[in-house]
Amino acid sequence: MTRTLSPPRQHPIPAKPVNPNRLDALLIAETVRLVEADAPLDDDEATRRAAAMDGGREQRLLARAALLADRLGLWRDLQAWRTRAVIAWAGLGLLVFLAGYGLLQGLLGGGRTINVMLAFLTALGMHFLTLALWLLGLLAGAAALSRLSLGNLLLRIASWRASGAGASAYRSRLPPAALALLDRARLLPWLFGLASHAVWSIAFVLALAGLWLMFSFREYRLTWETTIQSSEFFVGFIEATGLLPRLLGFPVPDAAALAADTAGVQRSLAWWLIGCTFVYGLLPRLLLTLLCAAVTARRRRRLALDFGDPYYRKLLARMDDIGRSAVIDPERHAPAASADEDMRAAADGRALALVGFELPPECPWPPPGIAPAPRLSINVSGSGDQRREALLALQAQRPGRILFVFDQAASPDRGAARFLREARASGGAASLLLLPVRGGDDACANRWRAWLADSGMGNLRTFDDACAAAAWLEGRDE
Structure with missing residues (x-):
């Protein structure tokens, strides 16, 4: 196999972390694999040093990848990638705040009259749609649907190519390596779901806080405006959607109160809208955030190198040949007992x-x-x-x-x-x-x-x- 030399370094490359965590080490190994898929590296020294190390086959492969990553500048790229992820998360949080503010404006409008049906759909319509897409992608195993999420958007923003002298030529291999590693452990939809549900939870917290403040300090009239629907449909919708909020203690008007249309009904309708936003919006997103966090933590332990990949099998065979040809084993035991x-x-x-x-x-x-x-x-x-x-x-x-x-x-x-x-x-x-x-x-x-x-x-x-x-x-x- 023809081997090519790595390009010379033009800037000092910081050494790898003293004790890199397992996820970082696996990600670096997958990135090195993708780099060598384009052009083999001059890895004789790194392979010899890794072959001489104690530990299992995964430890030796990770050690070899860490040595090569130190030379290629991948550790620095990984650190920069994390920094961009933090910045992207802060920017996404700002967008959530602006979206929450825009949501309130859409709900309450410039006047003092609110169509409760339209307010319900505005507050929860997009939430229901994106939640259905995530569940469909999770059940069907559709990677395309799972990547249509805020979590994937965060990954793409963090993976934006940084310019300047500090970026190495191999930085573009980090995102596909992360996707391959996470997808192999079936962690991708849960990790993306964790990011998406957390963002939606923040959005609903902002929306609920804004609704409570606006209804507390300004007077609004909540009405049902329609051209073709009957008032019975409106009453049935309020009662059906108010079942779960009523169980949690939110005041929900009944049919008789809605027919009376008193000031107390207006207050109950305001609490009904807040309760529906909490029960059907914030609560499921919070529960799904916890579920995704638990599954992510459990499946993270499954992350491992794919030893069935011909790339790793060839590396292990090379290390085995190096270990047998070089006299590096200080342990020489007497012949085994009979x-x-x-x-x-x-x-x-x-x-x-x-x-x-x-x-x-x-x-x-x-x-x-x-x-x-x-x-x-x-x-x-x-x-x-x-x-x-x-x-x-x-x-x-x-x-x-x-x-x-x-x-x-x-x-x-x-x-x-x-x-x-x-x-x-x-x-x-x-x-x-x-x-x-x-x-x-x-x-x-x-x-x-x-x-x-x-x-x-x-x-x-x-x-x-x-x-x-x-x-x-x-x-x-x-």
Whole structure:
């Protein structure tokens, strides 16, 4: 593959944040992927440094992207993008204020007579329309409809290309990278909904405050003006729309009071309009804001790199080749203990353990073909805390047989080797199930077997079939 050198820097580029959060690191990695889709970068040094780092495959990929982003100025672009987002949000808030003021003017007009039906439609008509579009896009999964929102408008404003010497040539890759990352986690409509519902909530707060002030300090006459509709239709509309506001304590006139048309009816009609704006406008937007915030917080944990992408698979293969060709591992262990010694370490030969290690998020657990799962079933994501918890659980149970489950398309590394050695010491016989969940093939499985042999663990039995592995775990292969 032909590699091109990155353009020389013409301005000092600030180093990346000392401890970038996970969302920033993922966004930078996706941006680097899009940059390299146009032209490969000179990444030999960054790839070597990332391959030599401890941690799982995602940590090494994020480290490589962070090193390249530091050189390309992407961290600075991300910081500038956030600044523009804050400015865009402030500008959007100003527009909301002006829209709220214009809404009041449209409702109350220049005179003292208000058509209550027209006021109801003016206050809630556009709200109902945009809410229906958002719900339709959410239910149908229509990305086009979900992007017809104030949240998408905010993203577009924040993504406006900044001019000047501080902007890098790769800043335009940040917005599509963010969209791809969020869309893959099905987070896009909820995040856009969060921004949209929050803006609408502010608009309704302004409208309600203005209505209350205007009705408190000026006298208006609320009437029903029509040419073709009857008064019964007006009365029925007021009673139907006033059901929910009445339940929350808002005064709503009944049919007899509307027929009397007294000063008290005018006051009740004013509270009916305020109550409808609150119940049908502000309240659902506030609830949807909270719902979108909760879903966004939960689904944010799903954000991850797509290891099925050929780009990342090639990078992992390169890092694996670099790690095997360079003598960088300071840990040199003595040859692994024999299978007999491993068996003597087990205190309970009847206990069984199923341990997954750094499996892709979409991989079901336990794997298909292993059912029911043994009592000790652990799926380790690769974090240090989970590894320690898994080792403590194995030491407490000391199972007679342990079946380790790996993604055969993943690149074996020192972290996997260290975990295998420590976990095997807590039990008896051990075997590996190599799941082809990421497009793995015979070459991937053979790479794992060669790695096991090079690491002094060649006595471990490996399986490609989950049913055969389950038979071994349960002792039915003997």
